[in-house]
Amino acid sequence: MKSILVTGGAGYIGSHTAKLLHKQGYQPVVFDNLSMGHEWAVKWGPLIEGDLNNREQIGKALEDYQIDAVIHFAASAYVGESVENPRKYFRNNVANSINLLEAMDDAGVRKIVFSSTCALYGNPEKLPLDETHREDPINPYGDTKLFVERMLKWYGEANGLDWTALRYFNASGADPDGEIGEDHDPETHLIPLVIYAATGKLKQLKVFGTDYDTPDGTAIRDYIHVNDLAEAHLAALNKLGNGTDSNIYNLGTGKGHSVMEVIRSVEKITGLKVPFEETSRRAGDPPELVADSGLAQSELGWIPNFQKLDDIVKTAWHWHQKHHGS
Ligand SMILES: NC(=O)c1ccc[n+]([C@@H]2O[C@H](COP(=O)([O-])OP(=O)(O)OC[C@H]3O[C@@H](n4cnc5c(N)ncnc54)[C@H](O)[C@@H]3O)[C@@H](O)[C@H]2O)c1
Known part of the structure; x- marks a missing residue:
């Protein structure tokens, strides 16, 4: 059974993805500092209560569980707060992603699926938005996600990191079984x-x-259902290493x-x-x-x-x- 490190797996989208990973025969190893997530949402594999600000802790998790790939959800994700407190966002979303990439590099883990966002397009010039649209974030949150995408690209070219960034539109809904769902504090969705x-x-x-x-x-x-987002992560994970043409996909219903x-x-x-x-x-x-999600449909079969x-x-x-x- 392959083990997947799910950063932010105690959160909303991460917990739904952990459930699907387990259903499809993976072991989801959740790495979460529980700053926003919930212990009750971690039901399908071990929880490492850890913080991405600690590179040694990430490295230990990668070694201890013989991690095959990482799905990276952990981030601060309030647009308004990012405008008022950019420092928090560049630290948690960018600097802590650097820790993760370095720990992965050191441990020889070369596969990652990253939670990105439509917020990096800024004000749309045409609709629906496809991946060729200009990237021009109008808040620090969007910029932090774009920075991480750029790091992934350069790590990919230099170190052979296999990566996919999924740009979600508005995540919504809950597990149809009612086991987990959205519970943010404060709630902004x-x-x-x-x-x-x-x-x-x-x-x-x-x-x-x-x-x-x-x-x-x-x-x-x-509005894109959280289970559909989870399915896209599995599709992206299963394609890593099999060579798709693109690394970046929009996820929405259109x-x-x-x-x-x-x-x-x-x-x-x-x-x-x-x-x-x-x-x-x-x-x-x-x-x-x-969103125009045609690329995810044709390349990921999603x-x-x-x-x-x-x-x-x-x-x-x-x-x-x-x-x-x-
Ligand atoms: N919800 C949406 O509509 C939406 C849209 C686009 C992109 N995203 C992105 O998807 C991801 C998940 O979003 P969500 O709505 O599930 O958010 P969430 O807040 O529910 O989940 C994020 C999780 O990351 C954890 N975390 C944060 N910083 C951490 C750190 N330094 N170390 C360890 N754990 C940490 C939190 O405790 C939380 O459990 C985020 O990266 C977000 O930017 C979300």
């Missing part, structure tokens, strides 16, 4: 926030911007949904009313972000199973009811 507003956990949802040039005036995003559509979907699925207030646009929020927003919301609601009990 739209679907859980809309559910919190529906159930009264949040008094009122803030809708940022109702005057965009979109059909209902609210911002449009591409369909955009507005904030109002998400509210209506949550109202339909839960049968509850969502109280919301309209507020002004947030700086740096593009009106619309939708097709998202969750194509309908309602089906995604159903899994998030199912998880919410099990986890929060309302």
Whole structure:
């Protein structure tokens, strides 16, 4: 059984990927400092409570578990916070990724799948966004991810590192079995926030911007189910070393949904009313972000199973009811 080091595997997307790794016959070895993740989310392999700021600790994990490949989720991932505190983001996302790459290099581990983001495109010049779109991040978070992609490229050329960067659009939904799901603190993602507003956990949802040039005036995003993201990681992992043409893939459904559509979907699925207030646009929020994932489809053979927003919301609601009990 091959062992895969899953940095950030106690977090949202990492835990869903660990579950799928286990199902497909890998041993997921989670490396997480639990700053954002949860011990309860690590169920399919060992948990190393470690921090990527400690290169020796990473090296020990790679040796102890005879790691074959790394899936690197661990990062700080709040766009707004990155603007206020770039130091934290360059330290955790860039400097700590340098530690990981150096430890891998020293241990002779030469395969990595990296969590990247559509945030590195900045304001879209054309939609849907494909991988040839100009990279022009408008916040430090996006820049940190681009830096890591650049490091991977140069490590690949010099050291034969086999790498894939997956640029996710909006991760959403939860494990359909209800075993794990999204639980960020603070929560900034739209679907859980809309559910919190529906159930009264949040008094009122803030809708940022109702005057965009979109059909209902609210911002449009591409919501990709977390299990589909997990599937893409497995597809990328299985292709490492088999020589695909590209290293970078967008992951989205190719369909955009507005904030109002998400509210209506949550109202339909839960049968509850969502109280919301309209507020002004947030700086740096593009009106619309939708992925062209044709490359992932043709080269990785990846097709998202969750194509309908309602089906995604159903899994998030199912998880919410099990986890929060309302
Ligand atoms: N959620 C999204 O919509 C989205 C979109 C694009 C990209 N991403 C990227 O995907 C990855 C996972 O996102 P998520 O939503 O699951 O986030 P998350 O916060 O739920 O998971 C990140 C995990 O990394 C851990 N971690 C952070 N710094 C660490 C460190 N120094 N050492 C060890 N562990 C550390 C945290 O404890 C947490 O468990 C991130 O890299 C994020 O930037 C997420």
